[in-house]
Amino acid sequence: MQLSDSQIAAIAHDFYLNNLNIEELSQKYELSRYLIDKALKDARTKQIVQITINEDNTRRHSELEYYFKQIFGLDEVYILRKGLTKTEDEENLTRFAAMIIQQLLKNITNVGLTWGTTSLDIINNFQHENRPGLTFVQLLGISTESGHRKNPLVQQAAYKFNANFLELPAPLYCVNPKTIKYLKQEPMFTSLKNYYPNLDLVLTGLGTMQSIEENRNMSAQYATTLFEQIDPSMVAGFIFGRPYTIYGNFFDNLEPYICGISLADIKKTPIKFVIEKNRFKADALLGALNTGLITHLVITEGIASRVLQKIGTTPSGK
Secondary structure, eight states: OOOOOHHHHHHHHHHHSSSSOOHHHHHHEEEHHHHHHHHHHHHHTTSSSSOOOOOOGGGGGGGHHHHHHHHHHOEEEEEOOOOOSHHHHHHHHHHHHHHHHHHHHHOEEEEEEOOOHHHHHHTTTTTOOTTTEEEEEEEBOOTTOTTSSOHHHHHHHHHHTTTTEEEOOBSBSSSHHHHHHHHHHHHHHHHHHHHHOOOGGGOOOOBBBHHHHHHHHHIIIIIIHHHHTOOOGOOOOEEEEEOEEEETTGGGGGGGGBBBBBHHHHOOOOOOOEEOOOOTTHHHHHHHHHHHHSSSSEHHHHHHHHHHHHHOTTTTOO
Protein backbone atom coordinates (compact mmCIF):
# COMPACT_ATOMS: atom_id res chain seq x y z
CA MET A 1 0.00 0.00 0.00
CA GLN A 2 1.40 3.38 -1.05
CA LEU A 3 0.54 6.35 1.19
CA SER A 4 0.17 9.83 -0.27
CA ASP A 5 2.33 12.72 0.94
CA SER A 6 -0.69 14.27 2.68
CA GLN A 7 -1.31 11.02 4.59
CA ILE A 8 2.36 10.83 5.54
CA ALA A 9 2.27 14.45 6.72
CA ALA A 10 -0.83 13.79 8.87
CA ILE A 11 0.78 10.77 10.51
CA ALA A 12 4.02 12.68 11.12
CA HIS A 13 2.07 15.62 12.58
CA ASP A 14 0.34 13.34 15.09
CA PHE A 15 3.59 11.57 15.98
CA TYR A 16 5.86 14.59 16.45
CA LEU A 17 3.43 17.31 17.56
CA ASN A 18 0.53 15.42 19.19
CA ASN A 19 2.77 12.76 20.77
CA LEU A 20 0.76 9.76 19.55
CA ASN A 21 2.74 6.51 19.67
CA ILE A 22 2.95 3.86 16.94
CA GLU A 23 0.11 1.78 18.40
CA GLU A 24 -2.19 4.81 18.69
CA LEU A 25 -1.38 5.87 15.14
CA SER A 26 -2.05 2.39 13.87
CA GLN A 27 -5.52 2.43 15.43
CA LYS A 28 -6.34 5.98 14.35
CA TYR A 29 -5.39 5.49 10.69
CA GLU A 30 -6.34 1.77 10.53
CA LEU A 31 -2.89 0.90 9.23
CA SER A 32 -0.40 -1.75 10.29
CA ARG A 33 2.45 -0.78 12.61
CA TYR A 34 4.81 -1.51 9.69
CA LEU A 35 3.09 1.06 7.46
CA ILE A 36 3.07 3.65 10.25
CA ASP A 37 6.78 3.13 10.83
CA LYS A 38 7.45 3.33 7.09
CA ALA A 39 5.40 6.55 6.85
CA LEU A 40 7.52 8.19 9.59
CA LYS A 41 10.72 7.19 7.80
CA ASP A 42 9.35 8.44 4.46
CA ALA A 43 8.41 11.74 6.13
CA ARG A 44 12.08 12.40 6.85
CA THR A 45 13.36 11.00 3.55
CA LYS A 46 11.00 13.24 1.59
CA GLN A 47 11.77 16.16 3.94
CA ILE A 48 8.12 16.44 4.89
CA VAL A 49 9.57 16.43 8.40
CA GLN A 50 12.79 18.32 9.15
CA ILE A 51 14.24 17.81 12.61
CA THR A 52 16.28 20.58 14.20
CA ILE A 53 18.22 19.96 17.38
CA ASN A 54 18.44 23.11 19.45
CA GLU A 55 21.81 23.25 21.09
CA ASP A 56 22.16 24.71 24.57
CA ASN A 57 23.37 28.19 25.39
CA THR A 58 27.05 27.23 25.27
CA ARG A 59 27.00 28.39 21.64
CA ARG A 60 25.94 31.87 22.75
CA HIS A 61 28.31 34.57 23.98
CA SER A 62 26.51 35.70 27.14
CA GLU A 63 29.12 38.33 28.03
CA LEU A 64 28.78 40.12 24.68
CA GLU A 65 25.00 39.83 24.91
CA TYR A 66 25.08 41.57 28.29
CA TYR A 67 27.18 44.44 26.92
CA PHE A 68 24.91 44.95 23.91
CA LYS A 69 21.79 44.99 26.08
CA GLN A 70 23.28 47.53 28.45
CA ILE A 71 24.80 49.83 25.82
CA PHE A 72 22.02 49.83 23.23
CA GLY A 73 18.93 49.19 25.37
CA LEU A 74 17.81 46.10 23.48
CA ASP A 75 14.96 43.90 24.71
CA GLU A 76 16.65 40.72 23.48
CA VAL A 77 20.02 40.05 21.88
CA TYR A 78 21.50 36.75 20.73
CA ILE A 79 25.19 36.60 19.84
CA LEU A 80 26.50 33.27 18.57
CA ARG A 81 30.09 32.21 19.13
CA LYS A 82 32.45 31.71 16.22
CA GLY A 83 32.44 28.37 14.45
CA LEU A 84 35.17 26.80 12.37
CA THR A 85 34.27 28.57 9.13
CA LYS A 86 32.38 31.63 7.91
CA THR A 87 29.84 29.36 6.21
CA GLU A 88 29.22 27.48 9.44
CA ASP A 89 28.70 30.76 11.30
CA GLU A 90 26.16 32.00 8.76
CA GLU A 91 24.25 28.71 8.67
CA ASN A 92 24.15 28.45 12.46
CA LEU A 93 22.93 32.03 12.77
CA THR A 94 20.19 31.55 10.17
CA ARG A 95 18.88 28.37 11.79
CA PHE A 96 19.03 29.89 15.27
CA ALA A 97 17.28 33.12 14.20
CA ALA A 98 14.53 31.14 12.46
CA MET A 99 13.98 29.09 15.63
CA ILE A 100 13.75 32.20 17.86
CA ILE A 101 11.40 34.01 15.49
CA GLN A 102 9.17 30.96 15.08
CA GLN A 103 8.81 30.81 18.86
CA LEU A 104 7.77 34.47 18.91
CA LEU A 105 5.22 33.87 16.16
CA LYS A 106 3.22 31.57 18.43
CA ASN A 107 1.79 34.63 20.19
CA ILE A 108 1.64 36.95 17.19
CA THR A 109 -0.97 37.79 14.56
CA ASN A 110 0.58 40.25 12.08
CA VAL A 111 4.16 40.05 10.80
CA GLY A 112 5.88 42.55 8.53
CA LEU A 113 8.63 41.42 6.15
CA THR A 114 11.10 43.27 3.97
CA TRP A 115 12.97 41.77 1.02
CA GLY A 116 16.51 40.40 0.86
CA THR A 117 18.52 37.21 1.10
CA THR A 118 18.63 37.31 4.91
CA SER A 119 14.84 37.28 5.18
CA LEU A 120 14.64 34.56 2.53
CA ASP A 121 17.15 32.40 4.43
CA ILE A 122 15.13 32.77 7.62
CA ILE A 123 11.91 31.79 5.86
CA ASN A 124 13.54 28.73 4.33
CA ASN A 125 14.53 27.59 7.83
CA PHE A 126 11.06 27.89 9.33
CA GLN A 127 9.42 24.58 10.23
CA HIS A 128 5.95 23.98 8.80
CA GLU A 129 3.06 24.89 11.12
CA ASN A 130 -0.68 25.36 10.70
CA ARG A 131 -1.39 29.01 11.62
CA PRO A 132 -4.35 30.18 9.50
CA GLY A 133 -4.82 33.21 11.76
CA LEU A 134 -1.32 34.53 11.01
CA THR A 135 -0.78 37.20 8.33
CA PHE A 136 2.51 38.17 6.66
CA VAL A 137 2.58 41.72 5.32
CA GLN A 138 5.04 43.17 2.80
CA LEU A 139 6.48 46.36 4.29
CA LEU A 140 8.16 47.91 1.25
CA GLY A 141 8.14 47.77 -2.52
CA ILE A 142 10.76 45.53 -4.07
CA SER A 143 14.25 46.48 -5.19
CA THR A 144 14.60 46.96 -8.94
CA GLU A 145 16.64 43.77 -9.32
CA SER A 146 14.57 41.52 -7.04
CA GLY A 147 11.93 40.64 -9.61
CA HIS A 148 13.56 37.32 -10.52
CA ARG A 149 12.04 35.64 -7.47
CA LYS A 150 9.12 33.41 -8.37
CA ASN A 151 7.02 34.46 -5.37
CA PRO A 152 7.19 37.41 -2.94
CA LEU A 153 8.72 36.59 0.44
CA VAL A 154 5.41 37.12 2.25
CA GLN A 155 3.87 34.39 0.10
CA GLN A 156 6.74 32.00 0.79
CA ALA A 157 6.47 32.69 4.53
CA ALA A 158 2.70 32.19 4.45
CA TYR A 159 3.18 28.81 2.77
CA LYS A 160 5.29 27.65 5.73
CA PHE A 161 2.43 28.37 8.15
CA ASN A 162 -0.65 27.84 5.99
CA ALA A 163 -1.19 31.53 6.73
CA ASN A 164 -2.35 34.67 4.93
CA PHE A 165 -0.27 37.27 3.14
CA LEU A 166 -0.52 40.76 1.67
CA GLU A 167 1.98 41.81 -0.97
CA LEU A 168 2.95 45.22 -2.28
CA PRO A 169 3.54 44.96 -6.06
CA ALA A 170 5.38 48.25 -6.37
CA PRO A 171 8.98 49.52 -6.54
CA LEU A 172 10.91 50.36 -3.38
CA TYR A 173 11.61 53.92 -4.54
CA CYS A 174 9.78 56.22 -6.94
CA VAL A 175 11.58 59.23 -8.44
CA ASN A 176 8.28 61.11 -8.63
CA PRO A 177 6.65 61.37 -5.16
CA LYS A 178 3.26 61.84 -6.86
CA THR A 179 3.49 58.22 -8.02
CA ILE A 180 3.49 57.07 -4.41
CA LYS A 181 0.59 59.38 -3.62
CA TYR A 182 -1.47 57.76 -6.40
CA LEU A 183 -0.36 54.23 -5.47
CA LYS A 184 -1.70 54.78 -1.96
CA GLN A 185 -5.13 55.41 -3.46
CA GLU A 186 -5.16 51.94 -5.04
CA PRO A 187 -7.25 49.16 -3.36
CA MET A 188 -4.12 47.06 -2.69
CA PHE A 189 -2.79 49.83 -0.47
CA THR A 190 -6.03 50.20 1.48
CA SER A 191 -5.58 46.80 3.11
CA LEU A 192 -1.90 47.44 3.76
CA LYS A 193 -2.64 50.77 5.44
CA ASN A 194 -4.95 48.95 7.85
CA TYR A 195 -2.23 46.47 8.77
CA TYR A 196 0.81 48.76 9.00
CA PRO A 197 -0.23 50.45 12.29
CA ASN A 198 -1.19 47.08 13.81
CA LEU A 199 1.88 44.92 13.26
CA ASP A 200 3.20 42.79 16.11
CA LEU A 201 6.64 42.14 14.64
CA VAL A 202 8.75 43.39 11.74
CA LEU A 203 11.75 41.46 10.43
CA THR A 204 14.64 42.82 8.37
CA GLY A 205 18.32 42.71 7.61
CA LEU A 206 20.58 45.70 6.94
CA GLY A 207 21.69 47.20 3.64
CA THR A 208 24.67 49.31 2.63
CA MET A 209 25.44 52.05 0.12
CA GLN A 210 27.59 49.53 -1.71
CA SER A 211 24.53 47.40 -2.45
CA ILE A 212 22.87 50.47 -4.00
CA GLU A 213 25.93 51.23 -6.11
CA GLU A 214 26.22 47.61 -7.28
CA ASN A 215 22.55 47.50 -8.30
CA ARG A 216 22.83 48.48 -11.97
CA ASN A 217 19.24 49.64 -12.43
CA MET A 218 19.21 51.55 -9.19
CA SER A 219 22.56 53.19 -9.88
CA ALA A 220 21.67 54.15 -13.46
CA GLN A 221 18.03 55.16 -13.12
CA TYR A 222 17.45 56.25 -9.52
CA ALA A 223 20.59 56.97 -7.51
CA THR A 224 21.44 60.30 -9.13
CA THR A 225 18.02 61.78 -8.33
CA LEU A 226 17.32 60.12 -5.00
CA PHE A 227 20.74 60.56 -3.46
CA GLU A 228 21.87 63.83 -5.02
CA GLN A 229 21.55 65.60 -1.65
CA ILE A 230 23.08 62.73 0.33
CA ASP A 231 26.83 62.34 0.78
CA PRO A 232 27.47 58.59 0.21
CA SER A 233 30.41 58.66 2.62
CA MET A 234 28.01 59.66 5.41
CA VAL A 235 25.68 56.67 4.87
CA ALA A 236 26.45 53.89 7.36
CA GLY A 237 23.65 51.64 6.18
CA PHE A 238 19.98 51.16 5.29
CA ILE A 239 17.15 49.82 7.44
CA PHE A 240 13.60 49.46 6.08
CA GLY A 241 14.83 51.17 2.90
CA ARG A 242 16.01 54.24 4.80
CA PRO A 243 19.64 55.45 4.90
CA TYR A 244 21.16 56.61 8.18
CA THR A 245 24.49 57.84 9.56
CA ILE A 246 26.69 55.93 11.98
CA TYR A 247 25.15 58.10 14.72
CA GLY A 248 21.68 56.81 13.86
CA ASN A 249 20.34 59.91 12.13
CA PHE A 250 18.03 59.27 9.15
CA PHE A 251 18.31 61.22 5.89
CA ASP A 252 14.76 62.57 5.93
CA ASN A 253 14.92 63.95 2.38
CA LEU A 254 14.54 60.39 1.00
CA GLU A 255 11.29 59.72 2.88
CA PRO A 256 8.89 61.06 0.19
CA TYR A 257 10.37 58.64 -2.38
CA ILE A 258 9.88 55.44 -0.32
CA CYS A 259 6.95 53.20 -1.21
CA GLY A 260 5.61 51.30 1.79
CA ILE A 261 5.29 51.52 5.54
CA SER A 262 5.94 54.84 7.26
CA LEU A 263 8.71 55.32 9.79
CA ALA A 264 6.07 56.21 12.38
CA ASP A 265 4.33 52.83 11.94
CA ILE A 266 7.67 51.03 12.18
CA LYS A 267 8.47 52.79 15.44
CA LYS A 268 5.15 51.80 17.05
CA THR A 269 5.62 48.09 16.21
CA PRO A 270 6.46 46.26 19.49
CA ILE A 271 9.08 43.87 18.10
CA LYS A 272 11.60 45.10 15.53
CA PHE A 273 13.78 42.08 14.79
CA VAL A 274 17.08 42.48 12.94
CA ILE A 275 19.43 39.72 11.78
CA GLU A 276 22.88 40.46 10.44
CA LYS A 277 25.46 37.80 9.60
CA ASN A 278 28.03 39.82 7.64
CA ARG A 279 30.87 40.74 9.99
CA PHE A 280 31.97 43.50 7.59
CA LYS A 281 28.75 45.45 8.22
CA ALA A 282 29.88 46.77 11.60
CA ASP A 283 29.25 50.41 10.59
CA ALA A 284 25.79 49.52 9.31
CA LEU A 285 24.95 47.66 12.51
CA LEU A 286 26.31 50.38 14.81
CA GLY A 287 24.33 53.06 12.97
CA ALA A 288 21.17 50.92 13.02
CA LEU A 289 21.53 50.36 16.76
CA ASN A 290 21.96 54.09 17.27
CA THR A 291 18.64 54.77 15.48
CA GLY A 292 16.88 53.17 18.43
CA LEU A 293 14.64 51.14 16.10
CA ILE A 294 15.97 47.68 16.97
CA THR A 295 14.42 45.76 19.86
CA HIS A 296 15.59 42.21 19.04
CA LEU A 297 18.93 41.31 17.46
CA VAL A 298 20.69 38.15 16.25
CA ILE A 299 24.35 38.49 15.19
CA THR A 300 27.64 36.64 15.28
CA GLU A 301 30.51 37.14 17.69
CA GLY A 302 32.62 38.54 14.85
CA ILE A 303 30.42 41.54 14.03
CA ALA A 304 29.61 42.11 17.71
CA SER A 305 33.30 42.47 18.55
CA ARG A 306 33.84 44.89 15.66
CA VAL A 307 30.97 47.09 16.84
CA LEU A 308 32.35 47.24 20.39
CA GLN A 309 35.80 48.08 19.05
CA LYS A 310 34.33 51.01 17.13
CA ILE A 311 32.87 52.51 20.28
CA GLY A 312 35.96 51.73 22.34
CA THR A 313 34.40 49.08 24.53
CA THR A 314 35.39 45.44 25.05
CA PRO A 315 34.14 42.82 27.53
CA SER A 316 37.59 42.82 29.12
CA GLY A 317 37.37 46.56 29.64
CA LYS A 318 40.38 47.24 27.45
